[in-house]
Amino acid sequence: MSDFxxxxxxxxxLWNETDAGARQERIEQLFAADGRYTDPLADVTGHSQIDAMISAVQQQFPGMTFTLAGPVDAHHSQARFGWKLGPAGKESLIDGFDVLERNDDGRLTLVLGFLDKVPSA
Incomplete structure (x- = not known):
């Protein structure tokens, strides 16, 4: 298994962690203090804003889990991978992919999220 x-x-x-204290610890371990997350629906910077965004997604989609979809493709200090969100063992509700960039300490400095499949209104 590679670092990425x-x-x-x-x-x-981290996205599946529902315990607020444990989630905050994971964020601090994974993200740089000024780490940024941006996707079509959010653009946040820093541990507290990342935590608030993840909490909001969990509240919007209760009981659903994120899973990796396929291999991680990485080079230098960046990686990309697909993911799915949905009920365990059932068809996903949302599919997307994220591009991550890390610093020399291995912490994430930037996450760019893209949505490929979203529920219709």
Whole structure:
């Protein structure tokens, strides 16, 4: 398993962590203090804003889990991978992919999220 495979797994585990204290610890371990996350629906910077965004997603999609979709593709200080969000063992509700960039300490400095499949209104 490469460093980025481990980071991608830790990142998905972070999105699935519902305990607020444990989630905050994971964010601090995974993200640089000024780490930024941006996707079509959010653009946040720093540990507290990242935590608030993840908490909001969990409240919007209760009981659903994120899973990796396919291999992690990485080079230099960046990686990309697909993910799915949905009920365990059932078809996903949302599919997307994220591009991560890490610093020399291995912490995430930037996450760019893209949505490939979203629910219709």
């Amino acid at each position: 495979d481990a980071i991608a797994h830790a990142y998905i585990d």
